[in-house]
Amino acid sequence: MPSNYSEDELLEAKRQIGSILHKLRETVRALSEKENADRLKSQITLAQRRIQALGIANALIEEAMGVRIWRLSENPAMIGEAAEWFSSKWDIPVEAYQKSIEGSVHCADSVPQWYIVRLGNAESGRIIAGCGIIENDFHDHPDLAPNLCALFVEEEHRGRGLARRLVEHAGSEAHRLGRDELYLITDHVGLYERFGWKYRGDVTDSDGVTVRLYQAP
Numbered sequence: 001m002p003s004n005y006s007e008d009e010l011l012e013a014k015r016q017i018g019s020i021l022h023k024l025r026e027t028v029r030a031l032s033e034k035e036n037a038d039r040l041k042s043q044i045t046l047a048q049r050r051i052q053a054l055g056i057a058n059a060l061i062e063e064a065m066g067v068r069i070w071r072l073s074e075n076p077a078m079i080g081e082a083a084e085w086f087s088s089k090w091d092i093p094v095e096a097y098q099k100s101i102e103g104s105v106h107c108a109d110s111v112p113q114w115y116i117v118r119l120g121n122a123e124s125g126r127i128i129a130g131c132g133i134i135e136n137d138f139h140d141h142p143d144l145a146p147n148l149c150a151l152f153v154e155e156e157h158r159g160r161g162l163a164r165r166l167v168e169h170a171g172s173e174a175h176r177l178g179r180d181e182l183y184l185i186t187d188h189v190g191l192y193e194r195f196g197w198k199y200r201g202d203v204t205d206s207d208g209v210t211v212r213l214y215q216a217p
């Protein structure tokens with residue numbers, strides 16, 4: 001759905017509606033618990049209608065905020081900025097990302113591939129999330145490949161399904177690239193289970209640290 005509002009405006013509207021909804025729900029609860037709740041029926045019904053209306057408004061805002069995932073192999077002008085961004089998140093030299101992402105440009109149908117999400121979905125919006133698909137995320141099981149890597153969502157944009165969108169997108173991208181399986185390594189326990197991924201056991205990373213390995217559904 002096209003929208004004339006910026007992502008910031010939509011986020012703020014969503015926050016405000018959320019807080020009104022919270023108060024309305026508390027009101028309904030408080031009125032319903034009163035001894036004379038029967039006589040307050042019309043007030044309760046009105047509050048419930050408002051809750052429903054604001055719920056619809058929130059759903060429409062979420063729809064308008066639909067997420068665009070940029071494939072960097074198709075957008076080489078974004079590589080420098082993206083490499084800096086990934087490097088700042090994972091403390092890995094910017095050159096390493098630059099090299100891997102540049103390598104994807106002439107091979108848009110093979111691994112590696114890199115993806116970002118921008119604020120407001122606009123080309124000029126700052127990067128707020130991203131991930132990559134690489135052959136091996138520096139662990140001792142190169143047979144379990146390719147790997148989803150570097151998944152990161154900026155703190156203020158967490159909790160609105162961006163990681164889920166990126167993880168699902170990576171799954172369908174792996175298929176597009178002719179790779180039926182996709183794996184990742186992580187310290188998280190319980191996160192990837194939510195996306196339907198299966199814990200396959202532990203592997204050792206290049207620092208000799210034991211990490212958990214997951215397989216895409």
Ligand SMILES: CC(C)(COP(=O)(O)OP(=O)(O)OC[C@H]1O[C@@H](n2cnc3c(N)ncnc32)[C@H](O)[C@@H]1OP(=O)(O)O)[C@@H](O)C(=O)NCCC(=O)NCCS
Pocket residue numbers: 150151152153154157158159160161162163164165185186187188189190191194
């Ligand atoms: C982990 C991270 C990517 C989650 O991003 P996000 O956009 O907030 O996640 P989503 O909104 O898509 O959440 C999807 C689901 O995971 C859950 N979830 C989010 N963060 C979680 C965490 N740290 N642990 C367990 N579950 C988590 C959410 O509750 C949600 O569950 P639901 O759909 O059943 O309600 C983000 O917190 C981040 O970038 N962290 C720092 C980097 C990192 O740890 N990356 C992963 C590397 S393996």
